[in-house]
Amino acid sequence: MTGGERTPVSRHGATAVRVRRRQLGAGASTLALLLAVTAMPFARGQPLRAQALTLTGYADFEANVEKLGSTDREFYFDNYHVNLIMLGRITGKLFAAVEVEYEHAGDEIALEYGYLGYTGLKDVRIFAGKFIVPFGRFNKDLHPTTIKKIPFRPHGFADILPQTYNDVGVWVSAAKAISDDNRIVLDGFIVNGLLGDDGAGIRSLRGNDRERADFGRDDNKAVGGRVGLEMPFVGLDLGGSVYTGKYAESSEGLGLNLTLLGVDAAYRKAGFTLRGELVRASQEASAEDMTKTGGYLEASYLIKGRVEPVLQYSAQNMPVASADLSRLALGVGFVISPASTVRLAYAVNREKSGFESDNNAIVAQFNVMF
Amino acid sequence: MTGKRLGFLVVASVVVAAAFPRVVHGQRSGVEIWAATCGNCHRTQPGDRYTAKDWDAIGMHMVITARLTDAQATAVLEFLKTNAMRPEGSANGNPGSTASRPQAQRSDTAAPTPEQAAAVRKYIRELKVRR
Numbered sequence: 001m002t003g004g005e006r007t008p009v010s011r012h013g014a015t016a017v018r019v020r021r022r023q024l025g026a027g028a029s030t031l032a033l034l035l036a037v038t039a040m041p042f043a044r045g046q047p048l049r050a051q052a053l054t055l056t057g058y059a060d061f062e063a064n065v066e067k068l069g070s071t072d073r074e075f076y077f078d079n080y081h082v083n084l085i086m087l088g089r090i091t092g093k094l095f096a097a098v099e100v101e102y103e104h105a106g107d108e109i110a111l112e113y114g115y116l117g118y119t120g121l122k123d124v125r126i127f128a129g130k131f132i133v134p135f136g137r138f139n140k141d142l143h144p145t146t147i148k149k150i151p152f153r154p155h156g157f158a159d160i161l162p163q164t165y166n167d168v169g170v171w172v173s174a175a176k177a178i179s180d181d182n183r184i185v186l187d188g189f190i191v192n193g194l195l196g197d198d199g200a201g202i203r204s205l206r207g208n209d210r211e212r213a214d215f216g217r218d219d220n221k222a223v224g225g226r227v228g229l230e231m232p233f234v235g236l237d238l239g240g241s242v243y244t245g246k247y248a249e250s251s252e253g254l255g256l257n258l259t260l261l262g263v264d265a266a267y268r269k270a271g272f273t274l275r276g277e278l279v280r281a282s283q284e285a286s287a288e289d290m291t292k293t294g295g296y297l298e299a300s301y302l303i304k305g306r307v308e309p310v311l312q313y314s315a316q317n318m319p320v321a322s323a324d325l326s327r328l329a330l331g332v333g334f335v336i337s338p339a340s341t342v343r344l345a346y347a348v349n350r351e352k353s354g355f356e357s358d359n360n361a362i363v364a365q366f367n368v369m370f
Numbered sequence: 371m372t373g374k375r376l377g378f379l380v381v382a383s384v385v386v387a388a389a390f391p392r393v394v395h396g397q398r399s400g401v402e403i404w405a406a407t408c409g410n411c412h413r414t415q416p417g418d419r420y421t422a423k424d425w426d427a428i429g430m431h432m433v434i435t436a437r438l439t440d441a442q443a444t445a446v447l448e449f450l451k452t453n454a455m456r457p458e459g460s461a462n463g464n465p466g467s468t469a470s471r472p473q474a475q476r477s478d479t480a481a482p483t484p485e486q487a488a489a490v491r492k493y494i495r496e497l498k499v500r501r
Contacts, residue, residue: 053427054420054423054424054428056428085431087428087431088427089426089430095430095434097431097434117434119434123439125434140435144412146412146413147411147412173434174437175437175438175439175442176439177439177441177442180398181398183437183439185437232406232407233398233406266410268410335413338413338414338416338419339413339415
């Protein structure tokens with residue numbers, strides 16, 4: 001699937017030419033918008049240097065014991081993250097953010113995000129570059145580690161929403177006050193999109209492959225967004241998210257779409273927090289279309305600002321029964337300072353069908369922002 | 371649901387949101403918004419953790435992450451900068467660079483205005499409730 005091929009792009013009959021024209025129009029509009037936005041500071045004669053540039057970041061260290069109860073028990077230390085974040089106002093309205101991640105003691109080095117943002121429009125911000133795709137809350141609010149109350153990744157947010165899902169494109173974010181205290185938040189994005197083989201696992205579709213000339217560079221882009229209601233003085237947040245795009249082509253040259261839908265909610269009162277999120281994927285495939293669902297519910301209570309017990313349940317339903325999983329995780333966080341925490345967690349992992357493995361896990365984690 | 375329908379849903383949501391009457395923010399102070407919003411994702415960081423210049427960058431990043439309105443963002447950033455760490459020897463509050471942070475003095479060496487003192491008392495009360 002290269003950029004030079006001429007193939008039908010939809011299962012539902014739109015001709016390639018018409019779709020290409022529309023996509024080229026969208027691309028040209030996006031380019032014009034970006035040029036206009038980034039050119040404004042220069043037109044006003046503002047110098048291109050950072051007015052404020054800050055280096056910050058976070059790190060964590062873990063001791064893990066996995067497959068508890070099995071003869072293959074694993075014990076290992078993990079320097080999961082040492083991530084550096086650079087933030088800067090290039091001019092008064094032009095903002096830049098970069099996070100470089102060193103995961104697993106440097107085994108994985110990647111750009112978590114790196115974007116330019118224009119903040120000169122009232123209540124609207126426009127970004128271009130690589131960003132964490134604003135779908136739901138878990139993906140968006142994953143980092144830094146200090147804000148994740150259970151070190152385990154809940155089911156549904158690895159194999160369905162492939163967290164951390166970051167991608168390259170344009171992102172528009174807006175907030176609209178609907179009363180003195182409450183606001184609606186809107187995010188919309190157009191990105192290169194997830195890409196891979198017909199029927200492949202969603203997690204394997206990540207990788208910004210549409211940036212590469214030798215693999216999948218084409219004019220099919222994914223679009224989506226999130227609409228949220230934020231009521232901070234009530235302590236309630238609600239949101240709904242969508243992502244849709246072509247991820248592969250069948251052997252007959254038909255476009256295969258992947259659509260993700262998500263809902264998220266959180267309620268906070270004093271030190272109590274209850275939050276949950278559901279995600280559903282509809283994935284077209286030559287063999288058989290697939291539906292995948294997953295989600296989590298998490299409750300925590302911060303006692304005297306120092307100790308925070310957490311209970312999290314997560315589960316996923318997949319087309320293959322052996323991948324139907326659930327987990328009950330119990331954890332406790334000890335607040336060392338506003339920027340650091342020690343967390344202990346125990347996970348009971350269950351297979352919902354078939355053979356039940358001895359694969360429970362314990363993790364002890366120290367994390368810090370700097 | 372097809373991609374076209376989903377796209378329509380997103381566009382319709384934007385139109386509905388834009389149709390809401392514009393509400394002038396100002397009844398909530400920066401400290402109130404800070405206490406109610408910033409602690410939703412992470413523990414609230416005190417203003418004197420960073421210099422005003424650092425808050426310019428870090429604060430903007432957080433404003434983007436939290437999706438604050440411009441009015442809310444301005445109020446929170448003013449609060450944080452008012453209480454920001456001040457570099458040693460900068461009595462006028464001229465913000466310093468990150469490199470000067472270890473030598474910096476806390477901002478409470480400067481006498482707060484009555485409004486600032488009241489705001490800080492209020493946020494401490496809020497913190498006790500929230501955290």
